[in-house]
Amino acid sequence: MNVLTRSLFAEGGQARGRKPGFMSADAVQEFAPGRRGAEQALKPILREPCLSARGFPAYASRPTAHRLQRGFTLIEIIVTLLVVAVLAGAVLFFIQGPVKGFVQQNRREAVVAAASAALNRMAEDIRGALPNSVRTVNGNRDLEIIPIVDAGRYRAGPGPNYPSQDDRLQFNQADDQFNIESPLDRLPGYPGTDYTTSTDRLVVYNTGQPGADAYSGSNVITPAGDSITISQVKRNQAYVENHVTLGSAYQFKYQSPQQSIYLVHGTTWWLCDTGQGTLRRYTSSAINTTNPGSGAGDLAVDGVKACKFQYQQATATRAGLVTLELTISQGKNEVHLEQQVHVDNVP
Numbered sequence: 001m002n003v004l005t006r007s008l009f010a011e012g013g014q015a016r017g018r019k020p021g022f023m024s025a026d027a028v029q030e031f032a033p034g035r036r037g038a039e040q041a042l043k044p045i046l047r048e049p050c051l052s053a054r055g056f057p058a059y060a061s062r063p064t065a066h067r068l069q070r071g072f073t074l075i076e077i078i079v080t081l082l083v084v085a086v087l088a089g090a091v092l093f094f095i096q097g098p099v100k101g102f103v104q105q106n107r108r109e110a111v112v113a114a115a116s117a118a119l120n121r122m123a124e125d126i127r128g129a130l131p132n133s134v135r136t137v138n139g140n141r142d143l144e145i146i147p148i149v150d151a152g153r154y155r156a157g158p159g160p161n162y163p164s165q166d167d168r169l170q171f172n173q174a175d176d177q178f179n180i181e182s183p184l185d186r187l188p189g190y191p192g193t194d195y196t197t198s199t200d201r202l203v204v205y206n207t208g209q210p211g212a213d214a215y216s217g218s219n220v221i222t223p224a225g226d227s228i229t230i231s232q233v234k235r236n237q238a239y240v241e242n243h244v245t246l247g248s249a250y251q252f253k254y255q256s257p258q259q260s261i262y263l264v265h266g267t268t269w270w271l272c273d274t275g276q277g278t279l280r281r282y283t284s285s286a287i288n289t290t291n292p293g294s295g296a297g298d299l300a301v302d303g304v305k306a307c308k309f310q311y312q313q314a315t316a317t318r319a320g321l322v323t324l325e326l327t328i329s330q331g332k333n334e335v336h337l338e339q340q341v342h343v344d345n346v347p
Contacts (some may be wrong), residue, residue, distance in 0.1 A: 124273030174249035272307035
């Protein structure tokens with residue numbers, strides 16, 4: 001018999017004197033003219049519970065929702081974890097190379113940027129140096145310059161608005177007053193107020209040769225500690241010049257073909273210490289050839305493995321040329337940079 005036959009309510013069986021819970025084939029035929037007819041006829045009967053052999057209600061067994069749900073077994077979880085681990089290892093194997101390359105490239109770029117910044121700063125100092133004051137010392141590992149504060153053209157002769165003897169710079173005798181024709185626009189607070197200093201010095205026609213060397217402190221540069229006052233003067237409201245007054249009269253030995261005059265301040269050194277692996281910048285308010293030696297200074301770059309600074313003197317066909325070479329080694333990254341700087345050698 002099928003389920004429908006076994007689970008019929010006992011009414012049909014009781015009507016024929018049989019045990020409850022049992023239906024004969026005749027009863028089934030009565031209720032089942034066809035499969036669809038049997039289902040329709042038995043639908044009211046199946047709503048009621050059947051009685052078991054012991055007289056208790058017995059419900060037809062139906063699958064429930066919690067029986068249909070089943071979790072993962074331990075073996076399935078372990079296999080899944082192993083598969084995920086294998087895939088993750090494969091992905092890591094393929095991407096670790098590019099990631100390492102990216103990190104190394106960034107570190108190398110940082111080293112190159114640090115070295116370039118140091119060389120650019122050196123080049124800026126060289127371009128702003130007094131003509132013929134660039135010198136290399138200590139086996140071409142150190143560089144020395146005299147920095148310019150401001151520059152202009154001194155008045156060499158009288159003009160329509162400046163006929164006074166005090167307006168032009170005299171070379172046949174010591175002079176303590178003269179004019180600078182071109183504007184001075186790099187002096188702090190000037191021209192709003194007069195510029196007065198005892199640490200700056202004036203230079204005319206520094207050739208770097210014996211007898212005309214600013215480092216030697218004679219013939220081409222005013223004495224150290226002498227006061228210099230610069231004030232603005234106007235004539236007829238149309239011509240503006242800068243009047244210079246020296247604390248004591250001084251005679252410059254040589255005239256400049258371009259009438260160039262420079263206001264300078266102290267000395268700047270670039271010292272390369274391969275033992276400490278550093279390149280440092282030092283400044284002093286005094287003009288001298290004394291190497292500042294080891295000290296704090298201004299650290300430009302570290303990790304210096306080698307450095308070389310060369311200066312080629314100017315010729316009749318070209319200006320002076322400074323070649324800067326720097327080798328930096330940091331970790332596994334080593335870079336070598338070279339930069340050339342043209343030097344204005346027109347005193």
